[in-house]
Amino acid sequence: MPDSPALSDPGTCTVQLTSDALIDEFKRQGHFDQARKQLFQNFQQSAHHAAFLEQSEACMMQYVDKEADRLVYRDARLRHGELMRALEQLPLFTELVESLSKQTHDMGTDVPKEAMLGAQGQIAQQMRSQLAQMIFAQSSGNEQVPSNDLT
Structure with a gap:
């Protein structure tokens, strides 16, 4: 899979996405549900x-x-x-x-809360990765975004 454009490189993306459009796309692709399910599974095992x-x-x-x-x-x-x-x-x-x-x-779990939920935490990194893939797919005209398992 080719590298996705970095989120901090605005020049690499030719399509302007609004925050509402990104949220809708995250919802449509089920990324929020996957993160919610992961947190709930962690809770169930605690x-x-x-x-x-x-x-x-x-x-x-x-x-x-x-x-x-x-x-x-x-x-x-x-x-x-x-x-x-x-x-x-x-x-x-x-x-x-x-x-x-x-x-x-x-x-x-043995994972500190900040490592899971913080700005540099596991879920934030997964969301940034999904966002980069969505931006890459949008800018290349590809409707299919490569899935990335959040587990």
């Missing part, structure tokens, strides 16, 4: 995941025990919706995000 599941299950059991007489007569779909609303009102999600943000290591 100790935070098990603790979160344990906490949310305990909260739901407590809610069901407290509201059992009323919930038993509700339609299953309505019961599920009510349980989800009760779970969303708990501070579990906010606390989890804050806890993950304060960690020195990204989601329980």
